[in-house]
Amino acid sequence: MERIEQHASFGGRQEVWQHASATLGVPMKLGVYLPPAALAGQACPVLYWLSGLTCTEQNFITKAGAQQYAAQHGIILVAPDTSPRGEGLANDAAYDLGQGAGFYLNATQSPWAAHFRMEDYVVEELPALVAAHFQTTGRQGIFGHSMGGHGALTLALRHPGRYASVSAFSPIVAPSEVPWGQKAFAAYLGEDRAAWRAHDAVALIATATERLPLLVEQGEADEFLATQLQPERLRAACEQAGHPLELNLRPGYDHSYYFIASFIGAHMAHHARWLRS
Numbered sequence: 001m002e003r004i005e006q007h008a009s010f011g012g013r014q015e016v017w018q019h020a021s022a023t024l025g026v027p028m029k030l031g032v033y034l035p036p037a038a039l040a041g042q043a044c045p046v047l048y049w050l051s052g053l054t055c056t057e058q059n060f061i062t063k064a065g066a067q068q069y070a071a072q073h074g075i076i077l078v079a080p081d082t083s084p085r086g087e088g089l090a091n092d093a094a095y096d097l098g099q100g101a102g103f104y105l106n107a108t109q110s111p112w113a114a115h116f117r118m119e120d121y122v123v124e125e126l127p128a129l130v131a132a133h134f135q136t137t138g139r140q141g142i143f144g145h146s147m148g149g150h151g152a153l154t155l156a157l158r159h160p161g162r163y164a165s166v167s168a169f170s171p172i173v174a175p176s177e178v179p180w181g182q183k184a185f186a187a188y189l190g191e192d193r194a195a196w197r198a199h200d201a202v203a204l205i206a207t208a209t210e211r212l213p214l215l216v217e218q219g220e221a222d223e224f225l226a227t228q229l230q231p232e233r234l235r236a237a238c239e240q241a242g243h244p245l246e247l248n249l250r251p252g253y254d255h256s257y258y259f260i261a262s263f264i265g266a267h268m269a270h271h272a273r274w275l276r277s
Contacts, residue, residue, distance in 0.1 A: 001133055004029070010071035011036040014061055017133075023125045024084040025115050030126070031061040031079035034134070035071045042074065043135040045164075045275035047268075048122065049079040050144030050151040052170075053180070054100045057081050060145075063257035069268035075275060078130055080122065082147070084115040096180055097187055103175075104151030105199045107188035116188060122151070123159055141165035141271040145260055146224075150175055153201040153214065160210035165274035167215035167267045169260050170222055173234040174202040180228050205237040213244040215270050217263050219253030 005016035012035040021028045038044045047070070049060045060066070060079040070077045083102030090111040092098035107116035127140060142163050144152040149171025156166035175181020176196040185196040197203040218231045225231075231247055238245035253259040 001129065009033065009067045012039060012067065012071050014067060016057060016061075019129065021084070021121060021125060023117050023121045026084045026086045026089065028084070028121070029057045029081055031057040031077070032130075032134070033061065033067050033070050033077040035074050035076065037074035038076055038135065041135065043137045044074050044076045045137050045139040045141070046076045046078055046127070046130055046134075047141045047143065047165075047271050047275065048126070048152075049077060050104060050122065050142065050148030051079065051082050052144070052146030052148050053082070054095050055082050055148075056100075059257065063261065064264050065261045066264050066268060069265050073268060073272035073276070075268070075272060076130070076134060076136065078126065080126060083118060089115050092187075097184055101147065101184065103147060103181075103184045103188060103199070104155060105188060108195070109188060109190050112188050118151075119155065119158075123155055123162065139164050139275050141275050143167040143169075143267060143271065144171070145169040146229075146255065147172060147180070149216075150181070150201065154199050154204060156212055157201060157204040157208050157210075158198070160208070160212075163212065164277075165271040166212055167217070167270055169217045169263070169267075170219065170224070170229055170255055171201070171216060171231075171234075172228060173216075173231055174200055176200040176203065177233070178228045178230065202233045202237045205234070205241050205243050208241065208243060211243055214238065214246070215267065216245065216247045217259075217267070218247065218249050219255065219259045220249050220251045221253055222255045222259075224255055
């Protein structure tokens with residue numbers, strides 16, 4: 001990996017790294033925050049943030065205000081890009097498909113399958129890369145926003161035992177049932193709806209073999225609440241399956257990083273509880 005950016009932050013250091021991804025076949029960037037404990041040589045747990053549509057590794061590290069809490073709890077924060085990027089790669093003119101919209105799954109359909117393998121990248125390649133370059137305890141958590149909230153929930157549910165903690169802001173909880181997910185799944189996975197359900201948090205809850213507690217934050221003034229997010233579907237699925245869920249509906253808050261920054265401290269404390277237990 002090559003470090004291309006670094007800034008002192010809350011006694012630690014916010015860095016941006018670039019590397020050649022064997023999984024995606026292109027160079028990728030990721031934000032890495034090293035808390036003071038990590039700079040002092042201590043092994044720290046790792047918390048992965050997955051961003052939403054149109055975002056890069058920059059959105060979270062510049063807008064969420066998470067570094068101060070990562071410094072307090074001694075957690076390494078890793079924020080990858082949302083998709084492979086570059087000339088010659090498949091793309092779409094719309095904001096909700098293609099580059100910037102990887103949906104954290106492995107595409108099976110042409111022309112996407114060659115590079116759009118974000119599930120393998122996040123679950124396999126990225127942790128190996130982080131462990132090779134930084135001192136970690138081996139414990140890891142995952143959280144994200146919108147499309148990234150979908151990614152955090154589904155990757156935790158699809159890979160039991162991999163993550164010690166999970167949470168989400170404004171997640172797409174039932175992508176098989178809403179326009180964002182239906183468009184992406186049809187392009188990346190084809191028309192087989194059984195394949196869609198394998199990447200749908202609401203569907204996965206019914207067969208989950210691990211009862212990892214879910215923490216979900218949702219703004220009630222979110223412009224995508226009724227059409228794309230529909231957190232009541234997740235509540236119903238968790239109630240039916242007996243899966244632990246804390247769903248916080250926040251009056252007045254929208255889909256923006258102002259919302260995320262308002263409650264990121266509580267989510268960092270949630271992850272610290274499990275990552276350091």
